[in-house]
Amino acid sequence: MTALVQFDDVTLGYDRHPAVHHLDGAIAPGALIALVGPNGAGKSTLCRGIVGLLKPLAGTIRRTLDARDIAYLPQSADIDRTFPISVFDFAATGLWRRTGVFGGIGARGRAEVARALAAVGLSGFENRAIGTLSGGQTQRLLFARVLLQDASLIVLDEPFNAVDAKTSADLLELIRRWHAEGRTVLAALHDFELVRTHFPETLLLARGLVAWGPTREVMTPDHLARARDMCEAFDDTAAACVAEPPHAHAA
Amino acid sequence: MPFDILIAPFVEFAFMRRALAGIMALALGGAPIGVFLLLRRMSLVGDAMAHAILPGAAIGFLISGLSLFAMTFGGLIAGFAVALASGLVARGTATKEDASLAAFYLISLALGVAIVSVRGTNIDLLHVLFGNILALDDATLMVIALNTTITLVVLAAIYRPLVVECVDPVFLRTVSRAGGLAHLAFLALVVVNLVSGFHALGTLLAVGLLVLPAGIAQFWSRDLTRVIAIATGVAMAAGYGGLVLSFHADIPSGPAVILIAGAIYAASVLFGPVGGLVRRLRPGRHLEA
Structure with a gap:
């Protein structure tokens, strides 16, 4: 089964500062993935990278589907x-x-x-x-x-923000329907309870990848604590990242 | 009696008929452009552009006299040069887009006035600054009509991406690449209509026939199609009313047209059903649901 979206050592960010650091992994067709992480973990940045609104600073994002076959709902739609x-x-x-x-x-x-x-x-x-x-x-x-x-891949950035319980329940029902229809859904979420109950797969992000896999194995207290610690601040004086191959900085 | 006031000037004088045809063509093309200027929060950008195109129009004027074709072409070049330069400066430096646009349009305006006055007379300068729709010749009339035709055809072609780019630009970027192209085409249409408006209203008031009717229409409807229809109707009415006023009260035609539009604007601010003052202050008893 070929991945819909394949990340190879992807670093996404703004103005050379990484917001998502060295991400590897793949989104499989038909997956229902929760994207979890503290504020500033790079969830929105990753969403923008997936839909092609943001080019990676380094690494590659390979899509096997047309960019127009992706539906994207930004966090605070402009x-x-x-x-x-x-x-x-x-x-x-x-x-x-x-x-x-x-x-x-x-x-x-x-x-x-x-x-x-x-x-x-x-x-x-x-x-x-x-x-x-x-x-x-x-x-x-x-x-x-x-x-x-009618997209094959649906990317939702915090779709339940500032939405009441009835509305989120209704919208969640739609997400489950999309999943049942075989569409791939990735949703950035903050409600751990909701993630545990309804999302089989979770990507836990804290600028770097903490864990990605079955929700049960990802959402452990140990992983969540590590996610909280990894969210270091944006550093204006940071040196060039040595983990990247040198040619990545030429651009 | 009403015939003498309202219709006789146009029956008696060919220049009044020509002016009427010209102002109708201007209204037809300019009003929808004005609506989008307003919706894109660009009404003052339109004003700045009207000044920015002056040197180009002035050079065209110097080379081939009052040929609207040369002035349109020169204006287009100057307008795009200013839009491009201010965009580049805003992106390449710490300056914000409005500040750099202000700088460039002022430079451009000064340059334009200097060019006109070096070679032309004071009368030429007055003509460029305030226009004179009562002096339209056939060729100029044809160019205005051509500009309006181009405007309506191009606007029809870019309508959908233009609307979606106003409402939700990020969505448009995810489904189509037409947004940037539509924006550029729209800017070109703004310049085309401003140059058309030159002859009737001058560089200082040309943007008035674009923006005022659009501002008026927003007080009367929440539906885009209706807003455009109302703006066009208002622009035509103001054009006609302005010509009549100018004929009888013996004031210049350009300011007369804008003053009529201004009076309608004042009435709309007061009595318009969508956000007008009276409706705001005395909304009536609240509804059941």
Whole structure:
């Protein structure tokens, strides 16, 4: 079984400072992975690297799927909520891969958008402006768009942040449905209980990889304590990393 | 009586008919561009660009007189040079984009005024700064119409990526590479419309017919299609009203058009149903749900 995404000694970061250091591993097709780690562990950076928004400082990220076959939900989606666009139209942009810049969505597309909005509990909101939605409803709308993207790999960065229990339960149900459909899902999460109950695989990150494997074996008190300790601060005067091959610094 | 005031000037004078045709074409292309300028929080960038294109338009003017074609071409080059230079400086140094744009447009404006005054007369300078829509010749009218046609066709082509890039730029980057191209094409359309507006309103007021109708429309609807339709209608009404006002009150046509738009803006700020002052202060009894 070939991996969807393969990490070979990947270092991701900003301005030469690593946020994810020397990561090796692979995302297998159909996996349901929780990405766990303290604040500043590099979870968001890794998500951005996976979807191709951030190029690695060193190492390679190999994808065996088209970048457009990845749906990405950023942590605090950079949405202009004052923009005069309806809930329906916003969700419909999820069909972009099929419609492109010019294609229409047609009757079939309209039915799909209506179904997606129903699936996240936003039926009846179609004609509302997105600015009138609450935080939880906005998150539901973003999930509806991911649903419509019909992607093989779904990357969710802290999808349950600032969302109430009912909403997270509903959205979690969607994630389980995606998993059952054979899609690959990677979600950055902070709720250990939720990870232990619902996610078979866990990637524990603290700038470097602490552990990656079956959740039971990864989420041990020992590993979690190590993750807390490994999150050292961003050092402006840090020397060039010696663990990297010298040519990596040429760029 | 209403006929004498509202219609007779256009029946009697060919230059008024030409001005009316010109201002309608300007409104048709400029209003939708203005709506996107506003939605992208770029209304003051539009203002800066209007000044930035002056040296290019001035050089075109010096080489071939009041040929809108040469002025458009020169303006496009100057506009892009300023946009590019300020973008490069902002990215390459610690300066923020707004600060570097301010610096470059001021330099550009000074350069433009210097170029016009070195070779032209004071009348030329007045023409460039304030425009004169009552003096449109056929060729100029055709170029304005051409610019408007180009604007509407290109805007239709880049509409979807432009909208999505406004609402959710990160999402657009994950599904398409069209965002950067759409942004560049949009900037070009801004410049094209500003140069068109030169002749009617001058460099100082050209951005007015773009931004004011868009600002007005935002007080009347929360739906993008309607906002664009309202902005276009308002721009046309202000253009017509401004010409009538200018004819009877004997004030320059450019300021007259903008003043009419300004009056509609003031009324919208007060009475607009979307966030207008009256609605804010006296919202009425709260609803049941």
